[in-house]
Amino acid sequence: MLKTAQERSGGGQRPYIGFGKGGSPEETLAGLDVRIIACRHCPRLVAWREAVAQSKTRRFRDQEYWGKPIVGFGDFDARVVLVGLAPAAHGGNRTGRMFTGDESGNWLFRALYETGFANQPESIGRADGLRLKDCYITASVRCAPPQNKPTKEEFANCRPYLLEELSLLKNLRVVVGLGKIGFDAAASALKELGLIDYRKKPKFGHGIHLRFGKIHLLGTYHPSQQNTFTKKLTREMLRSVFRKARSTARRK
């Protein structure tokens, strides 16, 4: 039986409603997930994600790591879509769900909860009961990269998955880039899909809000520990971007 966007990442909520080439929307999304999870296109990332899953880290040594690419997570009817960089070695690569099980995710999901996009502030594993409402989370690269730095070639290899996923989110109105890399990936993907157009590449900044017809592009500093420890990004700054995303999505 085909699974919903949240069930395939460990939750359960809405049915797929997207459209793709050939087959029903459900088949298309289910097929996309199957292709992503089976993907071994980037030898360096495949080797890294699997090596980390084997060696683990001390505090999670008793857990079985996911060790595969990560699919998108959230409400498939979402108007608000977050685009991040890539899963963390001991976060998403361990738990099998975007941003789940690491400090960035703790910040992110707390802010989503406090702004009404999530049903709980915590995200510790795929069976933790987390549900997103009107929000979907994806990434520009699906495998954990060493030092969180994918190569240009790895970005290019993974890009078709982002394009296909965004094209299936038919209610999409507001895209929030998490960090410069997520923002740039979102902007170029939306342009390639014909959803927005620009001559000069949009410049990333925290709190930036650009409108392209009915599509809005927002940016926030990434909730990485580097940013949160140094207070470059505070909880209120992150909530403020999500509040703006919510009010913008509601606007006609």
Ligand code: SF4
């Ligand atoms: S990063 Fe993307 S393209 Fe590369 S192996 Fe992982 S899923 Fe495949």
